[in-house]
Amino acid sequence: MQKILIEGGHPLNGKVRISGAKNSAVALLPAAILADSAVTIEGLPNISDVETLSDLLEEIGGTVSRQDNNITIDPANMVAMPLPNGKVKKLRASYYFMGAMLGKFGKAVIGLPGGCFLGPRPIDQHIKGFEALGATVTNEQGAIYLRAEELRGARIYLDVVSVGATINIMLAAVRAKGKTVIENAAKEPEIIDVATLLSNMGAKIKGVGTDVIRIEGVPSLEGCTHTIIPDRIEAGTYAIAAAAQGEEVIIDNVIPQHIESLIAKLREMGVTVEDGDEQLLIRPGKTFKSVDIKTLVYPGFPTDLQQPFTSLLTKAEQTGVVTDTIYSARLKHIDELRRMNAIIKVEGGSVIVSGPSQLEGAKVKASDLRAGAALIVAGLMANGVTEITGVDHIDRGYEQITEKLSELGARIWREEMTDEEIIQLQNS
Numbered sequence: 563m564q565k566i567l568i569e570g571g572h573p574l575n576g577k578v579r580i581s582g583a584k585n586s587a588v589a590l591l592p593a594a595i596l597a598d599s600a601v602t603i604e605g606l607p608n609i610s611d612v613e614t615l616s617d618l619l620e621e622i623g624g625t626v627s628r629q630d631n632n633i634t635i636d637p638a639n640m641v642a643m644p645l646p647n648g649k650v651k652k653l654r655a656s657y658y659f660m661g662a663m664l665g666k667f668g669k670a671v672i673g674l675p676g677g678c679f680l681g682p683r684p685i686d687q688h689i690k691g692f693e694a695l696g697a698t699v700t701n702e703q704g705a706i707y708l709r710a711e712e713l714r715g716a717r718i719y720l721d722v723v724s725v726g727a728t729i730n731i732m733l734a735a736v737r738a739k740g741k742t743v744i745e746n747a748a749k750e751p752e753i754i755d756v757a758t759l760l761s762n763m764g765a766k767i768k769g770v771g772t773d774v775i776r777i778e779g780v781p782s783l784e785g786c787t788h789t790i791i792p793d794r795i796e797a798g799t800y801a802i803a804a805a806a807q808g809e810e811v812i813i814d815n816v817i818p819q820h821i822e823s824l825i826a827k828l829r830e831m832g833v834t835v836e837d838g839d840e841q842l843l844i845r846p847g848k849t850f851k852s853v854d855i856k857t858l859v860y861p862g863f864p865t866d867l868q869q870p871f872t873s874l875l876t877k878a879e880q881t882g883v884v885t886d887t888i889y890s891a892r893l894k895h896i897d898e899l900r901r902m903n904a905i906i907k908v909e910g911g912s913v914i915v916s917g918p919s920q921l922e923g924a925k926v927k928a929s930d931l932r933a934g935a936a937l938i939v940a941g942l943m944a945n946g947v948t949e950i951t952g953v954d955h956i957d958r959g960y961e962q963i964t965e966k967l968s969e970l971g972a973r974i975w976r977e978e979m980t981d982e983e984i985i986q987l988q989n990s
C-alpha cells in the first residue's frame with residue numbers, strides 16, 4: 563500500500579494531457595457485453611476501475627486484450643455468470659453489469675455496488691426502470707437478482723435525474739422489444755458517449771443529451787471501435803490545481819464546453835482562463851475573489867469537482883459557500899482540510915470557507931476519490947510536506963496523477979507505507 567507525499571509551494575507550469583473519461587469508461591466496458599462480436603475502446607484511462615471491470619468481463623467469459631490505452635473485448639464466450647460478491651463491491655459502476663447482462667441474457671445476479679461513500683446512494687431508479695421493461699428484480703442477501711422472459715419497451719419517468727439509472731436503462735432497453743422512452747433523463751456527456759458506442763453497435767437511440775431519450779430495441783448488436791471522450795472531471799481537477807498553484811498551465815485534450823460551469827467560477831474568482839478547441843490555458847492572478855458554488859446535474863457545477871474546488875477556496879479573500887445538492891454528505895475532506903489549517907465549517911448543509919488562509923502540510927487521509935483530489939490540491943499549496951493515505955481511492959480515477967503533476971513542476975512522489983502505518987490507516 564502506498565501513500566502520496568507533496569512538498570507544497572512549487573509553481574506549476576507547462577502542459578498536462580487529460581486521459582479518457584472514467585465515468586464513460588466504466589459504462590463503455592460493460593456495454594460491450596451487449597455485442598455479438600468484438601468491441602474495441604480506444605483511449606481508456608489506466609485506472610484501477612478499468613482494471614476491475616476488465617477482470618469482471620473476464621469472469622463472465624469475455625476475452626479482454628489490452629494494448630496501451632486500448633482494450634478489445636470479445637464477448638463471444640460470455641455467459642450469465644452470477645457476480646454476487648468479490649470485485650463488484652470495489653466500485654460503483656459494476657451496477658452497469660445489471661443492465662448489460664439483462665439486455666443480453668435476460669438475467670443477471672450482481673452484488674450491490676461499492677464506490678465512493680458519499681452518503682446514501684440508492685439504485686431504486688435503476689430497478690424501477692428494469693421492472694418497467696418487464697424484469698423481476700429481487701434483493702437476496704445483498705445481491706440483486708434480475709430475470710425477464712422478454713424485455714419489452716416502456717415509458718419510464720425517472721423520479722431523480724440519475725446518470726447511472728439513465729445509462730443502465732439504456733443498456734437494457736437497446737435489446738428490448740419495441741420502444742422505450744426515458745423521461746427526466748440525465749444529460750451528462752458520458753451518457754452521450756455511451757449512446758454513441760451503442761449506436762455504432764447498431765442500437766437505435768434518439769434524444770441523448772436532452773431529458774427525453776427514445777430507444778427502439780433491436781434483436782442484436784455488433785462489435786465496433788469507439789474512442790472515448792476526455793475526462794472532464796480530471797480536466798477540471800487540473801484546472802483547479804493550476805488556479806491554486808500554477809503560473810501558466812495548458813490543459814490539453816479537454817472539451818471546454820464540458821466544464822463551462824467550472825470555467826465560469828474560475829473567471830469569477832479572477833483566474834484567467836483561455837479556451838481553445840481542445841485546450842484550456844489557466845493563469846491565476848495574485849489574489850482570488852471568493853465565490854459560492856452549488857452543485858447541480860449537468861450542465862450545472864459537477865459534484866465531482868466540489869471537493870477540489872473547496873481546497874482552492876481556502877486561497878480566496880473572504881467567505882465562499884459550497885452547497886452540494888447531489889450528495890449533501892460529500893464532506894469527508896473537510897476535517898482533513900481543517901488539519902491543514904483551513905478555516906472551514908459546515909452549517910445548514912453547506913460548507914463555509916473563510917480565507918485566505920495559508921495551508922500547512924499535515925498527515926491526512928483520502929476517504930474517497932475526490933476527497934483525495936482535494937487533498938492533493940491542498941498539498942500543492944501548503945507549506946511543508948503533506949502526506950496522503952487512502953491512495954487506492956485516488957487511483958480509481960486519476961491516471962498517473964503523481965507523474966502528471968511532477969511534469970508540471972510539483973514535488974510529489976509515492977512511498978510504500980510501513981506495516982504500522984497500514985494498521986493505523988485500517989483502524990482510523
Ligand SMILES: CC(=O)N[C@H]1[C@@H](OP(=O)(O)OP(=O)(O)OC[C@H]2O[C@@H](n3ccc(=O)[nH]c3=O)[C@H](O)[C@@H]2O)O[C@H](CO)[C@@H](O)[C@@H]1O
Binds near residue numbers: 588682684685688722
Ligand atoms: C460511475 C459514475 O458515473 N459515477 C458518477 C455518477 O454516479 P451515480 O450514477 O451513482 O449518481 P446518480 O446520478 O445516479 O445520482 C444522483 C442523485 O440521485 C440519487 N439517486 C440515484 C439513483 C437512484 O436510483 N436513486 C437515487 O435516489 C443519488 O443518491 C444522488 O443524490 O453520477 C454522480 C453524479 O453526477 C457522480 O458523482 C459520480 O461520479
Ligand SMILES: C=C(OP(=O)(O)O)C(=O)O
Binds near residue numbers: 584653655676677866
Ligand atoms: C463518485 C465518483 O465515483 P463513483 O461513482 O465511481 O464512486 C467520482 O468519480 O467522483
